[in-house]
Structures are given as C-alpha cells and as structure tokens.
Amino acid sequence: MFRRWIRPSPLPGFLPALGWTSTVLFLLLAVPLLACIVEAASLSGAEFLAAAWSARARAAYLLTFGAALAAAVADVLLGTLLAWVLVRYEFPGRRWIDTLIDLPFAMPTAVAGLVYSALYVKTGWIGRWLTPLGFQGAYSRTAIVLVLTFLGLPFVVRTVQPVLESLEGDIEEAASSLGASRGQTFWRILLPSMWPGIMTGFALAFARGLGEYGSVVFVSGNMPFKTEIAAVLVVARLEEFKYAEATAVAVVLLASSLSTLWLINWLEARSRRHAS
C-alpha cells in the first residue's frame, strides 16, 4: 500500500532509508517532545493556565523572544558586514579571523556566559568603563542580548559568506555598465541576492537565541519579571519539584518556537524562489 505514495526513483533503498530516518527522528525528537506534552497534560486546564500563563511566565516569554530577536537582528547586521569583509578583501590575518568566527560553535556556552559577566560587571575590564556611562553589560537584559549576539554570529556569517562568494563579478559590472552607482548596485543587486542567505542566518541565530540557557543563566542575574528567560523559569520550577508546571512552560515555549521557525522558514523559502 506504500507503493502508491512513492515516486519511482532510480536509486535503490527508498523504504529502508525512509524507515531509518523516521525511526531516528522519532526516537530523538518526537519521543522527548511527546513526553513533555504528556507530562504537561497531567494538569487540568486551569492549572495549566496558572502555570504557563502567569505574569512571571509571560514576562519570561517576552524576554526570551525579545532578546533572541534583538540578538538575531544584531547578528544580521554584524554578520553580513563580517562576511562581506572576509569575502571581498584580502588582508593579513584574514584566515585567522575566518577560523575565529566558528569559535562560539565550539565553546561551552557556560564559558561564554562566565567570560561575559566577568568582563561587563562593574569591576570588569570593559564594565568599569561602560557602567559609569549607564551601560549595564552584566545582570541585565542588555547582557542577555549581548551574549546571544555572540552565540548567533557565526550562523549569519556562515550562511551569507557562500552566497557572496558565488555572486559572479560580472553582475556588478553589468549594473555599473547600465549606469548604476556603487550604492545603487549594492541596494538593488547585491543585497537582494544576499537576502536568502541573510534570512537563513537570521532564522538559525534566532532559534539559537530562543533555546539558549547555559550562558544566559550566568549573565542575566535571573531576576523574576526582569531578567529571567523562559528556560531559567523551567529550571526554577524543576528545583521546586513542580514537574508538571515546568513542562507547561516548556510546552508553550516549544509551540511558540516551532511556529516562529515555521514562519521564518516560509519567508526564507519565498525569498529563495528565484535564487538558482
């Protein structure tokens, strides 16, 4: 009965491949998610609402999404510029910087969190200069955005870089032969060509920001209503042994993350339509 759904392909092994993929996906993704939902389902409607939609939880969701969004936007600006410099200019140390970009991928995020908070506290190397100016780089919402920007940066660089590299030089030559200035060429030709890469990078950085815990817990100070993100709230509930309440918050976080990613993927697919 499966045969009807399978488009004939010259490659053998479609059914084993499909079976293997879905088993892995099921075990690694679906089962934990299901467990989360099942646990949350032990609550009654009113209890669920009380746990997942309390004022404290709403503040945490807002901060989680807001900080991730702000960081992703910052990453797009910084990352695109970095990718541009790395692709377009030859300079000493370029390969070093290129390698350095991937560091946030490999570094334990807790280390990033510790380093950032140490640097930006009132007595830290950077904090001692910035705090008098009113810039609170540690134990604040700014701190969360800062550390999330750091963690999301490589995503944007690494998705924009190949797009820039694949742009043929004659596209820009064509634009200028048609009378376009450098600025017009950038806004009308280069930026739209880079757009799909930027969107992908944005989506990945944003998703990273939504899920981040390890570094935020060190830099934010975790003050309920002020600097507490949703993941920290989940952990706080767990520490109070309120497992069902914890999973209720997790389910809301899960559902909203999923739908956001869906939306971004859809936008991204739309922008990619004519890229080939």
Add this chain to the structure above:
Amino acid sequence: MSISIRGVHKRFGQFQALNNINLEVPTGKLVALLGPSGSGKTTLLRIISGLETADEGTILFQDQDVTERSVRDREVGFVFQHYALFRHMTVFENVAFGLRVRRTPQAQVVERVRELLRLVRLEGLEQRYPAELSGGQRQRVALARALAVRPRMLLLDEPFGALDAKVRQELRTWLRRLHEEMHVTTVFVTHDQEEAFEVADQVVVLRGGQIEQVGTPTEVFDHPATPFVMDFLGNVNVFQGRLENGEMHLGPFRVDYPQYTHTESRQATGYVRPHELELAREPVSTRSLSVRVIQLNPAGSVLKVRVHSDDLGIELTVDVVREQAAQLQLRVGDAVFVSPRNVRVFLPSDFTI
C-alpha cells in the same frame, strides 16, 4: 558613434595582454575581434567599455576622449558571455534596470521595455525570472537590457559562446538583422572565425596582444596577411619548399612568385586550403602530386579526404564536393593525384622584399 583606439597597452603582471593597439571602428559598423584565447580580444573590448583601464594609450568616442571615464559614464551597452542577468528580478525588471537607476518615469519605462522585448521577440515573458528561460532567451534579455538605455555603442563579449550550435546559428543571423535595423556601432569578441565572417562587416584578427590583420571578411579570408591568419581561419595544408627565380618549388608543384627574383634559393612555406586542392584519378599535368587515400570523412556538404604523399612524406586534407565525390568513387588505399588551384606563399619573417 565611431571608436578610435590609439596606442593602447595593457599588462597583467608579467603578461603583456595588449601591445600597442591602434584601431578605428567606423560609425554604425559591426566589427568582430577575432583571435585565440589569450590574444587580448576580451581585454581590448573591456578597455573600450571602461570595465578595464589601459596602462597607456587613449580611447576616443567620436572626437571625445573617454580614456579617464568609468564604465558608468561611457554609455556603452555591454553583453557578457554568461549573460550576467539579475536573478532576483523578472525579465521586465532586468530590462528596466538601466532606466530605473536613471529615475525614468514609470510610463516611459513600461513603453521602452515593451518596445525592446518586442525587438528581441520575448513578448509575453515579462514576468518570468531568468532561471525560467533557455540560454538563448537569457542572452536576448541581456541584449535588450543593454539596449534599453540607448547606448552609444554595443559591446558583446563572446555573446553566443555558451549556447549550443543551433541556437548560436539563429542568434547570429538575428544579431545581423538587428544591427541592420538599429545601426548602432557594435563590437563583438569571438574565437569562432565562422561567426566573425558571418556576422561582421569588418574582422580584426588578434594574436598575442597585437593586431595581425584588419579587413572585411572577404579580404581577410582571401588575402590573409600572415601565416597565422591563414592558419587560424580554418584548415590549411602546409608545404615546405624552395623559392628561386620568381618561382616556388613545392615537390612537383611550381607556383609563380614574381616578387622574388633572386637566383639564390631560399626556404619558404606554401599554404593551400583543402578546397583549393584538385583531386583526380589521373595526373592533370606533370606537376600533379601522386598520393594515397588514407581516410574518408563525409562532413556535411563536402567529403573530407585525407591523403598521404610518399614522395614528400606529408599528409594533406582535400575537400571534394559531393557530386565529384560520387564520380570518383574513392576508397581508402586508392592511388590518386592532387594539384593546387591556389597557393599562398609566405617567406620567413626575417625576409623583407
């Protein structure tokens, strides 16, 4: 608009791409820059356009010195080998691009783009994206885009190089017709001598960064100025021979060469095109060369015959027209005779008359 190129030199590192180029392109002509790769033809075209700057020399459009102007201010239409279309824009927006950056009013843009798409026969495809077009269609969009801004001249860099043979043929004919309608001065680069001869009013043959010959296709083909041009414009049979007393001796052949009257003999090279060799079962005269057929290759309208001369120890190619081939009934191994109808003689370059 005429183009004058005066004393242009260009060097890329150690490589001398162009060496003292002087060339006049008259208004309204269609000129082909022809040469093998590395001959400097694309570099010359890019210098005319302003995409590249010359190390030395000047470029004039009409009487105006444009050497210092950037491509943006030269108002030339440039067509790239790989189209260089803007992939995120529709056909309409691609063609409209030059008008948009000049802030042309929308009504005029629409009118001009319509007009051009009609000219390149792409009406109805306005809303397609480049990815949805065939190679030939893409190149026509590129042409329309270049023409939309009413350039002072049209420059094409191997415009049909990336297309398959049949489409290439169609586009050549079409480009020729388009040029006859528009009369815009056009320079195009090609490495395909057939393309140059079929399309151009004038052919410029380049080699190693220098101009070998300039002339109409007929002039260049019938009176090649150098052995290189002779060789580059299609297959040719080469004979080594001796020159003395106003005559060239190539094995049994004798060719008049009145320019050389010295009695002392010297080395010279004779060139004969495959269609200029006569092939017969019997010797036409005592000067015919006895050869053996070693390969027969029916190549479209002619039969290409490879023959070997045991006397001279060389192989020759002879083009035999179909009717004659039918009469001769050639088979591999047959003994036949060839005699040249026309021989071009070139002396080694150190010799001056």
